[in-house]
Amino acid sequence: MEVDYTMDQEEKDVIKNLIVYLGCTVSHLQEVKLNKLIYVAHLYHYSNYGLLLTKTPFLNFSHGPHASALRSVINEQLESNSMRLEISRSETEPPYSNPCIIIKSCVMKDERLSNQCLNTMKEVVEDWGDKTFRQVLDYTTRTIPFISTPYKDAIELISIQPSESLKCALTLPERVSLHKFIKTPEGAVGKAGGRNNGACSVSVNEAVEIYLALCGDPPEKIPSKENLGFNARAVLDAFGNACDKNEDGTENYLTDTDRAARLTHSLINPAGFRYHNNSVALRIGMLFLKRCGYSFDRNFVEENPPAAHDYESLRDWFGRASSRNDSPHP
Known part of the structure; x- marks a missing residue:
């Protein structure tokens, strides 16, 4: 949907800066890459400070x-000569190919940025300034x-609690590994990707990728x-609620299967994913x-789904479906 939005002068000045x-x-800044980097800046700033840029x-x-x-802000800057366009063509490109138009600033004005904003922009440039547009695009869409x-629809950052997870995205090898796990759960899995806490070796980013894999993407x-x-x-x-302690807050830690059942049950109850919600939670x-050192038999998993999706049923299923790698499968 289109958003009817008009910038006020203060906000326009921030965008210009x-x-x-x-x-x-950024040495090779096409307009399409600039647009994505401004999104990354908003994402980083909200993740770091809980404030919209x-x-x-x-x-x-x-x-x-x-x-x-x-686009209109860039045009204003070009008209005022605070920005300029340059033609960039590599030596390997044939002379008849379309040249790449990159954006250059005529003068640095970082003193016009607040300290928080400057810190955000330095982080964005450090992480993504030298990356190609394709790399930036791959990151933003994950x-x-x-x-x-x-x-x-408009991306509403404020609808999500600010956290480091928002800045994280899985690399392509991490995503490929998860897609293989969906097809062959008895196979090996890599180390956790994305941001996870000490109580859970699976990240929210991995849950999202499992959802996409089950959708066929x-x-x-x-x-x-x-x-x-x-x-x-x-x-x-749901991930935040799946802690590694008992509900009474004591130090009596749950077993691995208890924790797996709690994490799965926490994800099933709110039905956060539109499609394949129960399957995502189970995976x-x-x-x-x-990642705790257990293995699964694919035939058992496929032929014996959980009888129900309450906590007790899930705990029983994980106990029967999994075995320690140093012990025989039930």
Whole structure:
């Protein structure tokens, strides 16, 4: 959906300063890459400080998060000569190919950025300034706010509790590993990807990728528009509630199967994922146990699904379906 939005002058000035900063610090800055880096800046700033950098809306499009309002700001800067366009062509490109137009700033004005904003921009440039547009695009389309937003809707950062998880995204090898795990749960799994706490060796980012895998989205492609949109707050809360202590708060730690059942049950109850919610939750519990040193037999998993999805039933199922790698399977 289109968002009817008009920037006020204060917000426009902030956006201009961000563009100038990127134009001075990023050597190969196409407009499409600039748009994505401004989104990354908003994401980082909200994750770090719990504050919106600006209210500029980014829509969920098939080519990643996009803010159409940035185009008019860039045009103003070009007209005022605070920005300029340069033609960039590598020596390997044939002379008849279309040249790449990059954006350059005429003067650095980082003193116009607040300390928090400057810290955010330095982090963005350090992480993504030298990356290609394809790499930046791959990252932005695997962030939780993007995937949790329905196609063509505005990405609402404030609808999600700020955390480091929002900045995280799985690499392609990590995603490929999870997709293999979905197909062959008896196989090996890699180390945890994304951001996870000490009580859980599975991250929210991995839960999201498992959801995409079960929906049929390949790991190397931008998620299809049909599968975009899930309740990110519910999923994040479920992970937060799946702690490693008993409900009475004592230090009597739960067993591995107890914790797997609690994590699975926490994810099932709010139905955070629109499709395959129960399957996603069950795979998360299995992945947790795999990283705790357990194994599963695919035939048993496929032929003996859990009798129910309450905590007791799930705990019983994990106890029967899994075995320690140093002990025989039941």
